Amino acid sequence: MRTGMVAVLFCLVMSAGVFAAGDSAIRRNDQPINIKSNELLTDSTTGTATFSGKVVARQGDLTIYSDRLVVYYAEKDKEVDRVEAFGNVRIVQENRRGEAEHAVYERRGAKITLDGGRxxxxxxxxxxxxxxxxxxxxxxxxxxxxxxxxxxxxxxxPKGKGQNAGAKP
Known part of the structure; x- marks a missing residue:
């Protein structure tokens, strides 16, 4: 579960291309993941782990908030196949933030989708x-x-360059 969640947390923060990967992302893979919620339900028959109630998942400088976070494991290799975050989803890393009512990371296709609630x-x-x-x-x-x-x-x-082009020193 640890390796899969690392990929999930890292991938969720990459939403929309404005979240950048870098050396800190590589170092993040070595850092522990701390997930807090009001409840955790695991189900080996369905291959899921569901964190619910004020979920906060942290790894290094990356934090994901949601009402519910469901981790789906692949039957074949027991690796994380998909992760869904539901309700008040907020992904924060330094000055970057993504918000939606629903977010999905799919390992197959390495795709992250934010939807619901504009x-x-x-x-x-x-x-x-x-x-x-x-x-x-x-x-x-x-x-x-x-x-x-x-x-x-x-x-x-604009990022500074040319912002005050007409201003005199």
């Missing part, structure tokens, strides 16, 4: 919002879909 990803003052935000981990690309009645919205603020 998902948003923030990095500093930059934001992206859509109906569904999907990040393909191996390809380091993301897709944000606006949905039937909505559009994708991104706000990207």
């Amino acid at each position: 998902p948003r990803v923030f990095q500093g003052e930059d934001t992206v919002t859509g109906e569904v935000i999907t990040y393909f981990v191996d390809e380091q690309r993301s897709v944000v879909v606006g949905g039937k009645d909505g559009r994708v919205e991104a706000t990207i603020k």
Whole structure:
């Protein structure tokens, strides 16, 4: 479970491409995972572990908050196959944050999907919002879909260079 959860926690934080991987992510794999919840239910017949009630999962500088977190294990190799976070999902790492009502990490396809409640990803003052935000981990690309009645919205603020181009010293 430890190796699979490390991948899950790391992958969830990569949502929408604005969360960056780096040396700290590699070191994170060696760090312990601390999960707190009001209840833990494991079921070997279905191959699941369900954490519920004010779930807080921490590993290094990465924290995931949700009402419920379900870990699904593959029958064949007993590795983590999929992880779903439900209700008030918030993923925080330094100045980066992802929010949705539902998030899924799928090992097959190395894909993270944020949906429900108009998902948003923030990095500093930059934001992206859509109906569904999907990040393909191996390809380091993301897709944000606006949905039937909505559009994708991104706000990207200048990073200093040229901000005061007309200002005099």
